[in-house]
Amino acid sequence: MTVRQQIGDDVTAAPRRRRLEPDERREEILVCAMHLFGERPYAAVSTTELAARAGVARGLINHYFGTKRELYLEVVRRMVTIPRFAIEQLPEGPLETRIRAAVDWFLDGVARNSKTWLAATGAIGQDPEVEKILADADELAADRVLEAARLSAAAPELRAMVRSYGGMVKSAAREWLVRQDLTRNQVHLVLSTTLLSLIRDAAPGLREDGKPLP
Template identity: 65%
Template structure:
């Protein structure tokens, strides 16, 4: 029997069970607003006892904060997952990776990056994700060993990240930008930062 056809209630290692619950929560929060999703709903979706939700995550709010963190944080393994190639090819691949990630859970991503009523916990998660993204992007483009002016480069990446979120919202909400147009905007802007702007900053 393939893993895809195995029942959800099969015995899993703790990390795998926790991940299963988180994936189900992400799916439900993408389909319904926060008040309309209960821990019972998530437990039923994951095929587990409701007590396991509390065991692995605590309260519903704690689980939701973990969903937000997952949506906005670039995994440390992401740069290694990109295919080798030129700078342009790596940037193209990294932007595609991001857009695919947004598309899979667009509603949840929109809520996550938009914050929830100036919630301090979510704002903290978003700030941590921006710091993480700065390091991941420098890794994407091969600048992990840069020390001089590193904080200035990271600040520019954080500014770029703000544009990434805005462009993603324009695309997902169906306003004025298509996926291809967002891809062009993000990849060309990042290429310009790396090829033109970063060297000028490092030279000063």
């Protein structure tokens, strides 16, 4: 019996391919790409390495995503887009409870993929396609925040307020992850109390004509 037979698969061997449903396989490739693009710049990651890390044939990456570039853009989109389920799973209860839970969800996600999130959100001015994804994500984030607060997404003043808050969210996360001048708990406090104040105190006075927002 060889040493490998005694201890099982060598830890340096390529991962065994597992039979997965197409959606599961696609998600597995995407998760591996999220890790790799967080570890190194786009140009330093090859499709061959992506396939090896995911334990799939290189052709499967092309099958599910087309090119490395398209896979990278999908990683960016995943990093910055707030999915609907994040709002649907918020607890029932007062506004404060829902806001705290929403900020928790965001910070948990950023913490799990901090390097990739930082790389994606720091691409302003560097890549037009990434900028478009970030702009679309900001608009969707405004919808999600207003939905979580049970406010109308139709009022342009409210959307502008929430988009401005989104810029603060990114800056506060960088204070925590990069500068480390704020802890996670402190960032949570800043973001949750600011959003609550915006909704309760600022939103009612946004209309210059004094009429209530819809």
